[in-house]
Amino acid sequence: MNREAYVTRTHAAAAAGVAPRTLEGWRRRGWKTPDGERRRLTTKQSRTHAGHVTYLLGDVLDAARDTALNPKNPGRESRVLVLG
Template sequence: MRPNLDAGLTRELAAVAVAVPATTISMWALRGWTEPDGTERRLTVVGKDERGRRLYRYGDLLDAERATGSNPNSRRGTTRSSRPAAIMEAA
């Protein structure tokens, strides 16, 4: 079974789904991110839930996580275990 990439997730559920802090979801919506091809993107609100909380598209969340997690200029990119050994030893 394939996941529904058009599903709308609240900020808190989105954070759990892509394993980032909820504040990162807010930053992707506010400031956006850069795709590997140089395209600037930003999370858009696809609706609101019954409590009025914004919903973000699951597929867009996965795109943001993939682009920022593999970007060497991203703070997230430097916190992963793929950091160069010299950085790992200094930390």
């Protein structure tokens, strides 16, 4: 999996095992890393998809991992995160 690739919202959500709307939250509000740092998803406008936003896959996977490990995340117990 190329963490430096920019992918569509659908592909990013599938790779991270989250709903596509979760990506919008991470993009707007960000997420906290285990160190307490607030990060936001790296995005760019896609020229091939009518100006749709694409997401840096590595950031999406980091957000999913950090969110799953966050003890303050209310859905933590019900999620299983598989990293490849």
